[in-house]
Amino acid sequence: xxxxxxxxxxxxxxxxxxxxxxxxxxxxxxxxxxxxxxxxxxxxxxxxxxxxxxxxxxxxxxxxxxxxxxxxxxxxxxxxxxxxxxxxxxxxxxxxxxxxxxxxxxxxxxxxxxxxxxxxx
Amino acid sequence: xxxxxxxxxxxxxxxxxxxxxxxxxxxxxxxxxxxxxxxxxxxxxxxxxxxxxxxxxxxxxxxxxxxxxxxxxxxxxxxxxxxxxxxxxxxxxxxxxxxxxxxxxxxxxxxxxxxxxxxxx
Amino acid sequence: xxxxxxxxxxxxxxxxxxxxxxxxxxxxxxxxxxxxxxxxxxxxxxxxxxxxxxxxxxxxxxxxxxxxxxxxxxxxxxxxxxxxxxxxxxxxxxxxxxxxxxxxxxxxxxxxxxxxxxxxx
Amino acid sequence: xxxxxxxxxxxxxxxxxxxxxxxxxxxxxxxxxxxxxxxxxxxxxxxxxxxxxxxxxxxxxxxxxxxxxxxxxxxxxxxxxxxxxxxxxxxxxxxxxxxxxxxxxxxxxxxxxxxxxxxxx
Numbered sequence: 001x002x003x004x005x006x007x008x009x010x011x012x013x014x015x016x017x018x019x020x021x022x023x024x025x026x027x028x029x030x031x032x033x034x035x036x037x038x039x040x041x042x043x044x045x046x047x048x049x050x051x052x053x054x055x056x057x058x059x060x061x062x063x064x065x066x067x068x069x070x071x072x073x074x075x076x077x078x079x080x081x082x083x084x085x086x087x088x089x090x091x092x093x094x095x096x097x098x099x100x101x102x103x104x105x106x107x108x109x110x111x112x113x114x115x116x117x118x119x120x121x
Numbered sequence: 122x123x124x125x126x127x128x129x130x131x132x133x134x135x136x137x138x139x140x141x142x143x144x145x146x147x148x149x150x151x152x153x154x155x156x157x158x159x160x161x162x163x164x165x166x167x168x169x170x171x172x173x174x175x176x177x178x179x180x181x182x183x184x185x186x187x188x189x190x191x192x193x194x195x196x197x198x199x200x201x202x203x204x205x206x207x208x209x210x211x212x213x214x215x216x217x218x219x220x221x222x223x224x225x226x227x228x229x230x231x232x233x234x235x236x237x238x239x240x241x242x
Numbered sequence: 243x244x245x246x247x248x249x250x251x252x253x254x255x256x257x258x259x260x261x262x263x264x265x266x267x268x269x270x271x272x273x274x275x276x277x278x279x280x281x282x283x284x285x286x287x288x289x290x291x292x293x294x295x296x297x298x299x300x301x302x303x304x305x306x307x308x309x310x311x312x313x314x315x316x317x318x319x320x321x322x323x324x325x326x327x328x329x330x331x332x333x334x335x336x337x338x339x340x341x342x343x344x345x346x347x348x349x350x351x352x353x354x355x356x357x358x359x360x361x362x363x
Numbered sequence: 364x365x366x367x368x369x370x371x372x373x374x375x376x377x378x379x380x381x382x383x384x385x386x387x388x389x390x391x392x393x394x395x396x397x398x399x400x401x402x403x404x405x406x407x408x409x410x411x412x413x414x415x416x417x418x419x420x421x422x423x424x425x426x427x428x429x430x431x432x433x434x435x436x437x438x439x440x441x442x443x444x445x446x447x448x449x450x451x452x453x454x455x456x457x458x459x460x461x462x463x464x465x466x467x468x469x470x471x472x473x474x475x476x477x478x479x480x481x482x483x484x
Contacts, residue, residue, distance in 0.1 A: 002440070008230050012237040020144050020238075023137065027148025028236055032404070036156040038323060039280035040399050046419035053416030056409035060442035077365070079423035081280060081326050081355075109129050113323075115149055116133040117141075123319070157282050159444060160401035162274070167298035174295030177288035181321035198244070200302035202401060202447050202476075234444075250472050254479040258386065262480075265383050269390025270478055277399040351371050357391055358375040359383075 009062075019120050022100035025063040026093040030104055030115040033058050033069075034084055042086075043079035047071050050082070058091075065094040084113040130183075140241050143221035146184040147214040151225055151236040154179050154190075155205055163207075164200035168192050171203070179212075186215040205234040251304075261362050264342035267305040268335040272346055272357040275300050275311075276326055284328075285321035289313050292324070300333075307336040326355040372425075382483050385463035388426040389456040393467055393478040396421050396432075397447055405449075406442035410434050413445070421454075428457040447476040 013021050037054055051069045058067050070088040074080075089104035101118040134142050158175055172190045179188050191209040195201075210225035222239040255263050279296055293311045300309050312330040316322075331346035343360040376384050400417055414432045421430050433451040437443075452467035464481040 005231055008228070009235075012235060015240065016144065016238055020141055023141050023145040024148040024238060027145040027150075028152040029148075031149040031152025031154075032156045033152075034156075035153045035281050036403050037399075039277050039326070041395070041420045041423040043423050046416070046423065049412070049416045049419050053409070053412045056412050057404045060404035060406050060409060083325070084281070084323050107129070110126055112320075114130075114133060117137055117145060119136065153283070156402050158278075160398050160447070161278050162299045162302035164302050167295070167302065170291070170295045170298050174288070174291045177291050178283045181283035181285050181288060204446070205402070205444050247473055250470070251477075254477060257482065258480055262383055262386050265379065265387040266390040266480060269387040269392075270394040271390075273391040273394025273396075274398045275394075277395045277397075349371070352368055356372075356375060359379055359387060361378065 018095040018098035019100070022063070022093045022095045022098050022120060023102070023117055025061070025095070026091055026100050026102040026117065027115070029058055029061045029064055029067075029091055029093070030089065030102060032061065033089065034087070034104070034113070034115075038082050038084050038087075040082045041079050042071060042074050042082045044074045044076045047074040063093050063095055065092040065099065067091045087113060090118075139216040139219035140221070143184070143214045143216045143219050143241060144223070144238055146182070146216070147212055147221050147223040147238065148236070150179055150182045150185055150188075150212055150214070151210065151223060153182065154210065155208070155225070155234070155236075159203050159205050159208075161203045162200050163192060163195050163203045165195045165197045168195040184214050184216055186213040186220065188212045208234060211239075260337040260340035261342070264305070264335045264337045264340050264362060265344070265359055267303070267337070268333055268342050268344040268359065269357070271300055271303045271306055271309075271333055271335070272331065272344060274303065275331065276329070276346070276355070276357075280324050280326050280329075282324045283321050284313060284316050284324045286316045286318045287321075289316040305335050305337055307334040307341065309333045329355060332360075381458040381461035382463070385426070385456045385458045385461050385483060386465070386480055388424070388458070389454055389463050389465040389480065390478070392421055392424045392427055392430075392454055392456070393452065393465060395424065396452065397450070397467070397476070397478075401445050401447050401450075403445045404442050405434060405437050405445045407437045407439045408442075410437040426456050426458055428455040428462065430454045450476060453481075 054069045068090045085106040091102040093100045099121045175190045189211045206227040212223040214221045220242045296311045310332045327348040333344040335342045341363045431453045448469040454465040456463045462484045
């Protein structure tokens with residue numbers, strides 16, 4: 001993004017602290033990732049390239065410093081539609097000097113793939 | 122959700138202020154909405170029911186108090202794939218006594234469908 | 243679509259019989275429907291409007307004469323991501339005097355949401 | 364897939380000729396690909412891995428012999444949501460001794476990303 005565009009962009013976020021901006025951008029990326037890729041045909045054959053491709057796609061999003069995606073339970077002799085419960089994600093968002101570490105993982109007690117904020121540094 | 126599950130759920134968010142939690146959940150819902158429905162076949166014939174259906178689907182997400190979706194430029198004599206630039210969204214997230222109003226709209230200067238936080242009350 | 247556009251469109255399908263064209267268009271609509279809407283937040287609250295909205299969206303696709311969507315197992319006190327196994331679809335494609343009836347349903351023995359052609363009339 | 368499952372699977376397609384089955388499976392894969400990946404964040408940085416990842420994901424689908432995906436116009440200094448008009452796909456489906464070659468490309472006169480059957484051998 002060019003400098004001028006960057007300024008227009010940042011003007012929209014003047015009302016947020018760096019911590020707030022970090023978790024906002026992190027939330028967007030988590031929601032985007034989940035709803036973009038859930039449903040995709042997955043097996044042990046394309047598990048690795050899918051993980052890498054989700055990571056590289058999401059690195060395009062604003063303020064994404066780094067991201068790690070793991071797909072659990074990709075079957076060997078058949079394929080399934082990627083289910084949100086199969087995803088483990090760790091996401092690092094950086095706003096100025098603030099870094100938020102976010103996570104996505106399946107929580108058994110809730111039977112729910114939870115997006116959460118691990119810590120803000 | 123049952124009371125006990127609600128407690129497990131909230132335990133994951135102890136490290137966030139109500140404002141932070143509100144913009145985090147708002148970010149998730151915005152990212153989810155965009156990446157779930159972009160690409161859907163849309164024309165003037167199904168514009169209204171698609172708007173309503175996106176709203177009702179997203180009201181399932183945690184902490185979504187209310188949401189308004191408008192689809193601009195749905196054509197009359199043909200159909201297109203729903204483009205993110207056609208979306209206008211207003212979203213209200215409530216965490217205890219804190220309410221965040223979030224928006225999604227196409228910004229011409231950026232040629233970009235921006236998700237932003239309008240205000241936190 | 244205007245008459246002239248319609249002709250350009252049909253030129254691409256000269257090499258197919260009406261039966262072949264019907265199952266081709268039916269396949270596209272089934273694949274589209276599945277991969278567009280799987281993952282969407284669903285509960286008993288938005289089950290009906292989601293079914294209707296998927297139907298109306300898919301009626302935009304070429305040659306779709308009619309379509310019926312049913313979502314099974316939408317939960318009452320929580321929500322889930324729409325899973326392909328929850329979908330039952332019946333689809334009617336018409337090419338000139340040929341009508342193809344297609345289906346999508348979960349097949350227990352295969353543990354798989356199967357898309358198939360019921361009959362061609 | 365195991366032999367027994369394969370038989371159950373094929374039983375559903377007894378009513379189709381090999382040509383019909385080939386274009387049906389091809390249609391499914393085209394519709395699936397389009398509606399799964401349209402909307403994904405794309406730039407010159409992740410163009411190649413996204414192309415490869417779409418190919419490997421779709422090779423899981425039944426009867427897909429080979430597939431080539433190209434993404435046109437991925438920008439350099441920013442990112443966009445993947446638009447269906449940016450996709451060029453060539454797909455090879457094999458049913459017994461019949462091979463169908465299918466395509467997806469943007470047709471300027473129609474302003475439409477057309478899925479079509481190039482030839483059946």
